[in-house]
Amino acid sequence: MQATLEIRPQEAQINAGLLARDEEARPVIELEQVHKIYTMGDVEVHALRGISLTIREGEFVAIMGTSGSGKSTMMNIIGCLDHPTKGRYVLDGEDVSEMSKDERADIRSQKLGFVFQGFNLLSRTSALENVELPMLYAGVDAAERHSRSMEALRSVGLSGREHNHPNQLSGGQQQRVAIARSLVNRPALILADEPTGNLDSRTSIEVMEIFQKLNRERGITLVLVTHEHDIAEYADRVVVFKDGRIKEDYRIENPRDASEELRLLPDVEQDED
Numbered sequence: 001m002q003a004t005l006e007i008r009p010q011e012a013q014i015n016a017g018l019l020a021r022d023e024e025a026r027p028v029i030e031l032e033q034v035h036k037i038y039t040m041g042d043v044e045v046h047a048l049r050g051i052s053l054t055i056r057e058g059e060f061v062a063i064m065g066t067s068g069s070g071k072s073t074m075m076n077i078i079g080c081l082d083h084p085t086k087g088r089y090v091l092d093g094e095d096v097s098e099m100s101k102d103e104r105a106d107i108r109s110q111k112l113g114f115v116f117q118g119f120n121l122l123s124r125t126s127a128l129e130n131v132e133l134p135m136l137y138a139g140v141d142a143a144e145r146h147s148r149s150m151e152a153l154r155s156v157g158l159s160g161r162e163h164n165h166p167n168q169l170s171g172g173q174q175q176r177v178a179i180a181r182s183l184v185n186r187p188a189l190i191l192a193d194e195p196t197g198n199l200d201s202r203t204s205i206e207v208m209e210i211f212q213k214l215n216r217e218r219g220i221t222l223v224l225v226t227h228e229h230d231i232a233e234y235a236d237r238v239v240v241f242k243d244g245r246i247k248e249d250y251r252i253e254n255p256r257d258a259s260e261e262l263r264l265l266p267d268v269e270q271d272e273d
């Protein structure tokens with residue numbers, strides 16, 4: 001099934017585009033000389049060796065690099081799941097480098113949305129309830145939870161599937177539920193770790209179409225880890241890791257356009273039930 005997303009006014013699209021390129025846009029992520037050293041017994045693994053990186057509001061950044069280069073370590077720090085051994089991390093204006101575990105959990109629920117390779121949905125729970133879950137933790141009342149979830153599912157093209165359980169949804173649909181779930185607390189930033197890793201190529205483009213629309217039409221800041229070059233080409237900036245350092249950081253002037261590509265693909269069988 002192809003996602004039917006609401007097209008917002010052209011103006012919003014232009015603003016989001018400008019914002020991403022505007023050097024003055026507000027920084028959402030500021031990493032300064034971040035190091036991470038894992039200690040296992042008397043062995044030290046220096047996973048990050050001085051990462052400095054600024055990501056501004058409205059950017060869509062792909063993180064690439066070979067296995068072991070430090071991508072997940074950095075995503076864990078950006079996602080407030082872990083803290084740097086040394087260096088500073090400011091998320092949406094707040095210094096989180098020295099925060100306690102509990103404080104980081106609060107920040108996570110307020111400011112961040114997560115999308116994972118394996119979808120990470122609760123299996124005995126409907127799409128709607130999966131999407132409501134982060135709001136339950138954030139203390140949003142029931143009526144508001146319901147209406148925001150319905151709206152988020154609609155925005156990813158899943159109206160009519162609210163009561164399906166994950167095993168009644170295709171992989172692409174499950175990932176769209178996960179994207180809807182990442183949106184409902186209105187995060188400053190969405191982090192996606194290999195979100196198309198378990199999907200076939202057409203479904204991957206459908207998922208990238210949703211990310212591009214969220215970024216371009218709503219100005220949502222996105223950081224996405226992938227080892228696939230053709231997926232990174234949907235972003236407008238690529239940061240390449242090597243041995244715990246940033247090896248390259250460049251802009252893509254003409255990113256691939258997922259909507260356009262889907263329009264040109266031959267039709268497939270309509271949605272499975």
Ligand code: ADP
Pocket residue numbers: 038039040045046047065066067068069070071072073074
């Ligand atoms: P990537 O995601 O790019 O594959 P990682 O961030 O997972 O890289 O790993 C970077 C380095 O840190 C690797 O050498 C890895 O073995 C090591 N590492 C990652 N997590 C841990 C951990 N929890 N304990 C010890 N070493 C780790």
Ligand code: MG
Pocket residue numbers: 071072073
């Ligand atoms: Mg990894």
